[in-house]
Amino acid sequence: MGDLIHVSRTPFEANASHLRRVSFCMESDMTTESPVDIDTGPFRALLEESLTERLAIIEELAPHALPSIDPMAYQTLAANRRAVDEITNALNRIDAGTYGRCARCSGWIAPARLEAVPHAATCIDCSRAAA
Numbered sequence: 001m002g003d004l005i006h007v008s009r010t011p012f013e014a015n016a017s018h019l020r021r022v023s024f025c026m027e028s029d030m031t032t033e034s035p036v037d038i039d040t041g042p043f044r045a046l047l048e049e050s051l052t053e054r055l056a057i058i059e060e061l062a063p064h065a066l067p068s069i070d071p072m073a074y075q076t077l078a079a080n081r082r083a084v085d086e087i088t089n090a091l092n093r094i095d096a097g098t099y100g101r102c103a104r105c106s107g108w109i110a111p112a113r114l115e116a117v118p119h120a121a122t123c124i125d126c127s128r129a130a131a
């Protein structure tokens, strides 16, 4: 008899703890979805530093970076101009308070991705979808 009660209770208890786990997961998901105060200071410093570097490269290459004269320099110049655009956009997002949000799905970009690619405008999923 005592054993029966024990046996019949166990699944209920297991369910209850499962439910607690589920609601805990939902809470942590909500934390991920709600606006997080990203410390943009270090990212701004990184972006400004690489912006300065890119602009210096552009200034150096621009005079002779013509496809007919130096195709390699021309490609490097084009890549750096794209990067300058991306970095400038990221700095604008910091100013607008939308830095760290994906431009496509408006989900949060993983902090590790921002550390690797501070000018990333999309989350890893969207960037893979676009590639």
Ligand SMILES: [Zn+2]
Binding pocket: 102, 103, 104, 105, 106, 107, 122, 123, 124, 125, 126, 127
């Ligand atoms: Zn996305």
